Every structure is written in structure tokens, then in C-alpha cells.
Amino acid sequence: MLDIVIIGAGPAGLTAAIYAKRAEKSVLVLEAMNYGGQIINTPDIENYPVNAHISGFEFASRLYEQAKALGAEVVFEKAVDIIDEGNLKKVVTNANLYECKAVIIATGSENRKLGVEGEDVLVGRGISYCATCDGAFYRKKTVCVVGGGNTALEDALYLSDIAEKVYLIHRRDSFRGEETTTNKLKKKSNVEFVYNSVVTKLNAEKRLKSIEVTDKEGKVREIETNGLFVAIGRIPETQNFAKLVKVDESGYVIAGENCRTDVKGIFVAGDNRVKDVRQLVTATADGAVAATEAVKYIGTL
Amino acid sequence: MIKISQDNFEEEVLNSPVPVIADFNADWCGPCKMLKPVLEEIESERSDVKFVSINIDDEDLIAEDYEVFSIPCLIAFKGGKEVARSVGLKPKAAIESFIGEI
Numbered sequence: 152m153l154d155i156v157i158i159g160a161g162p163a164g165l166t167a168a169i170y171a172k173r174a175e176k177s178v179l180v181l182e183a184m185n186y187g188g189q190i191i192n193t194p195d196i197e198n199y200p201v202n203a204h205i206s207g208f209e210f211a212s213r214l215y216e217q218a219k220a221l222g223a224e225v226v227f228e229k230a231v232d233i234i235d236e237g238n239l240k241k242v243v244t245n246a247n248l249y250e251c252k253a254v255i256i257a258t259g260s261e262n263r264k265l266g267v268e269g270e271d272v273l274v275g276r277g278i279s280y281c282a283t284c285d286g287a288f289y290r291k292k293t294v295c296v297v298g299g300g301n302t303a304l305e306d307a308l309y310l311s312d313i314a315e316k317v318y319l320i321h322r323r324d325s326f327r328g329e330e331t332t333t334n335k336l337k338k339k340s341n342v343e344f345v346y347n348s349v350v351t352k353l354n355a356e357k358r359l360k361s362i363e364v365t366d367k368e369g370k371v372r373e374i375e376t377n378g379l380f381v382a383i384g385r386i387p388e389t390q391n392f393a394k395l396v397k398v399d400e401s402g403y404v405i406a407g408e409n410c411r412t413d414v415k416g417i418f419v420a421g422d423n424r425v426k427d428v429r430q431l432v433t434a435t436a437d438g439a440v441a442a443t444e445a446v447k448y449i450g451t452l
Numbered sequence: 453m454i455k456i457s458q459d460n461f462e463e464e465v466l467n468s469p470v471p472v473i474a475d476f477n478a479d480w481c482g483p484c485k486m487l488k489p490v491l492e493e494i495e496s497e498r499s500d501v502k503f504v505s506i507n508i509d510d511e512d513l514i515a516e517d518y519e520v521f522s523i524p525c526l527i528a529f530k531g532g533k534e535v536a537r538s539v540g541l542k543p544k545a546a547i548e549s550f551i552g553e554i
């Protein structure tokens with residue numbers, strides 16, 4: 152039987168693996184996609200202590216190598232369920248079943264989708280969830296950004312320097328994001344605000360051609376556009392575990408700074424936990440705490 | 453993986469006797485760097501498909517011609533024509549099944 156199974160090889164999961172291995176526990180890390188998690192999408196991290204600049208790819212690779220060198224095993228399988236039998240936990244993946252003493256859920260979060268028909272097939276054909284990743288493809292073109300938080304505002308600002316025209320579509324008439332960014336945007340001559348509106352239709356011919364937005368009064372407006380950047384937040388990847396551990400109304404696992412869930416022996420770490428700041432430094436901190444707590448828990452068995 | 457430019461695109465991709473998997477990527481793209489070793493691994497396992505690499509910053513005209521708007525993007529060519537594409541970083545098994553279907 153393994154000591155600890157960690158679900159997710161993002162910054163939280165891999166840091167947990169480092170701490171657990173250094174405490175001489177046997178560790179298996181399960182990863183559904185790629186090691187490193189979301190951070191591989193960013194070309195430059197400027198706020199992680201010690202390194203003034205590091206790319207997301209390099210951050211992820213170095214963290215992965217560090218965990219591997221300490222003996223953590225990483226397998227590329229998706230965890231679909233956890234079965235709690237008290238002192239014994241079973242983690243079910245799409246390929247195997249692993250028995251262990253403690254589990255750390257470090258599954259992070261994923262982009263929230265618009266939920267409009269055709270969205271999935273148009274990803275990479277006009278629809279994007281990452282302005283810094285795909286913005287460069289829209290030089291001198293027309294783009295729309297959907298959302299009202301900081302990410303949407305920053306995406307719109309970033310794109311306004313690249314694209315010819317930027318529409319910022321928001322379902323309310325004021326923004327939740329920072330006022331300074333909002334003010335910068337208002338000064339841009341190529342940014343048009345579309346308030347009180349939601350995207351209701353995507354028109355495509357092989358690729359996105361236009362979108363339809365519907366306002367509060369039910370009035371429909373068609374906007375011709377080459378790109379649609381969706382920035383309406385992220386959702387925690389906790390669907391598979393929400394029937395076992397307590398989550399809040401948005402799906403974030405409920406646990407305090409000690410990363411303990413309401414189920415003994417099951418811990419949570421990273422962006423999928425209820426918290427205020429979702430960043431690398433808080434994800435890695437969670438990883439350290441969750442692993443330490445898991446080691447402590449195993450000591451009591 | 454052969455590096456593709458305007459000069460050899462026709463010869464290596466469009467006129468290739470075997471199907472081609474073209475990997476559109478860029479130096480600043482982290483997911484592309486993650487995908488590369490996976491592609492190289494599959495390349496070493498298969499001789500019936502040719503793998504090529506296209507840097508979208510150097511070869512923006514090719515990227516524009518094929519309407520690549522997000523990377524990593526894999527385009528499968530057969531007989532000089534695009535027959536399928538896969539956008540985004542995916543695990544090895546998913547890439548293998550994408551290649552298997554062409």
C-alpha cells in the first residue's frame with residue numbers, strides 16, 4: 152500500500168510530493184494532462200519569490216524534475232473517484248485503482264466555458280481562453296472579450312495594443328475589476344464597451360465570423376469578429392470528489408489553512424481550496440502544508 | 453522533426469508521399485514546449501508518418517494561410533491537403549488517437 156496519493160501534478164501537487172518524499176513517504180502523483188498545471192501557459196512569471204523572471208514552462212519543468220529526483224512517481228492518469236474506507240483510501244483512475252493511507256486533492260481549476268453552442272469546436276478557430284497565449288494571432292483584427300473581472304479587463308487592455316478593435320462584453324453595467332485598469336481602457340479609442348449583454352450565439356463558417364449578444368431588454372446585436380476571448384473566471388476541478396468532501400457553492404473544497412477536509416486522511420491543496428488569493432506562492436504553500444498534515448496523520452494510524 | 457519554412461513547405465509537406473503532421477509552435481509558447489517531446493517520442497515509434505515543425509513567428513504566412521489562431525496546433529496533411537487538426541496540449545494517448553484517425 153502507498154502512503155500518499157496526490158491527485159494533480161500542478162504547483163500544489165508537486166510541492167506536496169517534494170515534502171512527502173523528504174519525509175520518506177511513498178508517493179504517487181496522478182496527472183490527467185501535463186505536469187505543471189495552468190502555469191505552463193504564461194511566458195513570464197514575475198511575482199514568485201527569488202526569481203524575478205521565469206517562464207511557466209521552466210517553472211513547471213524544474214519543479215517536476217525536483218519532485219522526480221526525490222523519488223516521487225508521476226503517472227499520467229485521471230482520477231475519477233476516491234473511496235474512503237477509514238484507514239484505507241482507494242483512488243480510482245481511468246486505468247487503475249491505487250490503495251493508500253492518505254490522499255491530497257490538488258486538482259486546481261479550469262477555464263469557465265460560456266456554454267454557447269459550438270463553443271468547443273471553435274476553440275483554436277476564433278475562441279480562446281488565454282489572451283497572452285493567442286493574442287498575437289489577432290494583429291490588426293477585431294476581437295471580443297467577455298467578462299467583467301480583472302482578467303477580462305487586463306485581456307482587453309493587452310489586446311487593444313495588438314488588435315484593431317476590441318469589444319468588451321459584460322453582463323452588468325460596471326466592472327468588478329480594478330478601477331485603474333478600467334480607466335486605462337476607457338482612454339483607448341479602439342475599445343468599445345458592450346454593457347448589460349451576454350453572448351447568445353456564435354456564427355461560424357469553419358471559423359468564427361460573428362457573435363450575437365443579447366442585452367437586458369432582449370435586444371439582439373450581431374458583432375462581426377475574428378476572435379472571442381472568454382474571461383469569465385475559472386472553476387475548481389472538484390466534480391469527481393464533491394460527493395465525498397465538503398465543497399462550497401462554487402465547488403471549492405472547504406478547508407482552512409491546515410488543508411484538512413472534513414474527511415480524515417483526505418487533504419486539499421492549491422487553487423481548488425476555498426481561499427482569497429490563487430497564485431503560485433499560495434498553491435505551493437498549500438502543497439507543503441497538506442503534505443506535512445498527511446505525514447502527521449499517517450503517524451497516528 | 454524537420455524545420456519548415458516557405459522554401460521547403462511545398463516539397464516537405466504538400467508533396468510528401470506519406471501523411472504529414474505539422475506542429476505549429478512558437479518559442480514563447482509553454483504548452484508547445486511540453487508537446488514537443490511527446491511528438492518526438494511518437495515520431496521515433498512511427499515511420500509511416502512524417503513530423504515537421506513550423507515556427508509561427510518565422511513563418512507567419514503559412515500560419516495565416518492555414519488559419520492557425522491558437523498554438524500548439526497540429527495539422528495533418530494527406531496528399532497536399534489538410535485532413536484534420538488538433539488544437540491545444542493533449543496527453544500522448546490523445547495525440548496517438550488523433551494520428552491514428554488520419
Ligand SMILES: Cc1cc2nc3c(=O)[nH]c(=O)nc-3n(C[C@H](O)[C@H](O)[C@H](O)COP(=O)(O)OP(=O)(O)OC[C@H]3O[C@@H](n4cnc5c(N)ncnc54)[C@H](O)[C@@H]3O)c2cc1C
Pocket residue numbers: 158159160161162163164181182183184185186187188189190192193195196197198199228229230231257258259260261281283388391420421422423429430431432434
Ligand atoms: C495564464 C496564466 C498566468 C498565470 N500567471 C501567474 C503568475 O504570474 N504568478 C502566479 O503566482 N500565478 C499565476 N497564475 C496562477 C497559477 O498558475 C495558479 O495559481 C497555480 O497554477 C495553481 O496551482 P495548482 O497546483 O493548485 O493547480 P493547477 O495549476 O490547476 O494544477 C492542477 C493539476 O491537476 C490536474 N488535474 C485536475 N484534475 C485531475 C484529475 N481528476 N486527475 C488527475 N489530475 C488532475 C490538472 O491537469 C493540473 O495539471 C497564472 C495562471 C494562468 C492561467
